Amino acid sequence: MQLSASGISKSFTSDRQVLQNITISLKKGEIVSILGPSGCGKSTLLRVLAGLEKYDAGNYSLNSEFSFVFQQPMLMEWxxxxxxxxxxxxIKKLPTLEIQQRCEAALNMVGLSKNFQDYPDQLSGGMQMRVSLARALVTQPEILFLDEPFAALDEMTRERLNLEVLKLRDEAAISTLFVTHNIFEAVFLSDRILVMNQSPAEIIDEVIVEFDQPRQPELKSTPEFAAYVGKVQKVLRAAHD
Ligand SMILES: Nc1ncnc2c1ncn2[C@@H]1O[C@H](COP(=O)(O)OP(=O)(O)OP(=O)(O)O)[C@@H](O)[C@H]1O
Ligand SMILES: [Mg+2]
Structure with a gap:
């Protein structure tokens, strides 16, 4: 198990408990999505699991190199x-030429081959998120924590990057813990979908998506895919109640 957490609870203040008794695990090469109402604690959970935020109770272990793509691009303007x-x-002090090559490859992968020399304020919000994704990929991590990385992208770019996430798993066994509000994206990418409710958030259901790998975009037009989307929608409705 690359990541394993049990009974995680967290409050920001004494009257605001955000997470309650969250148990979650991630195996090598697995893609797990987290869905839930806005403000329920998904970003908080991801930060706790990456060791970036304190928690009040529970246990967790993370024994792999990881990269984190935050909900905001967090780029350096200069x-x-x-x-x-x-x-x-x-920071890792790699040779300059290798840095150059790896960064160019990562920016090409996210579709920014013409923007190497652009500054963040010359890029759209979606392009900035793609730079943030490229920055996460250059270190060749074993786990990716992705917090709504594709929310600002057009449908075709989103689809292309979805396929890249699947390719990273197929070619390098990269595991991904993925927060999204997009049910179609969650079903297409995930081995498992965890649904959180709110105040304080627990994981109320897990949907195991049993489509074979590798998955192709055509899968999205099948009745089986629609059935999974319907199933997740139903669980999400309960999460909003
Ligand atoms: N640093 C903080 N201090 C106090 N409260 C916080 C802090 N960060 C988050 N919260 C609260 O914790 C709750 C969960 O926030 P979080 O950002 O994890 O939600 P989310 O599920 O990621 O939402 P969204 O889908 O809108 O991104 C919210 O009620 C938020 O106000
Ligand atoms: Mg969030």
Whole structure:
């Protein structure tokens, strides 16, 4: 198990408990999505699981290298797209040429081959998120924590990046813990979908998505796919109650 957490609870203040008794695990190569109402605690949970936020109760272990894509791109305004992507590799003190090559490959992968030298304020919100994704990929992590990385993208770009996530799993066995509000995206990508409710949030249901890998975009037009979407919608409605 690459990531395993049990009984995680967290409050920000004494009268605001956000997470209650969350148990979650991630195996090598698994893609697990988290769905739930806005404000229920998904980002908080992801930060706790990555060791970036304190929690009050429970246990967890994370024994793999990971990268985190935050809900906001968090780029340095004074660095170009390429230089932002290079940051984690500069910290690791990799050779300059290797940094250059890895960053260019990652930016190509997210569809920004023409934007290496652009600064964040010259990029759209969706392009900035893609730089943030490229920055997460250059370190070749074993786990990706993705917090709504594709929310601001057009449908075709989203589909292309969805396929990249699947490819990362197929080619490098990268595991992904993925927060999204998009049910179609969750069904298409996930091995398992966890649904959270709110105040304080628990995991109220798990939907196991049993489609074979590798998955192709055509899957989305099948009745079986629609059935999974319907099933998740039903659980989400309960989560909003
Ligand atoms: N640093 C903080 N201090 C106090 N309360 C916080 C803090 N961060 C988050 N919260 C509260 O915790 C709750 C969960 O926030 P979180 O950002 O985890 O939600 P979310 O499920 O990611 O929402 P969204 O889908 O809108 O991104 C919210 O009620 C929020 O107000
Ligand atoms: Mg969030």
């Amino acid at each position: 660095r170009t797209a390429l230089a932002n992507t290079a940051l984690p590799l500069e």
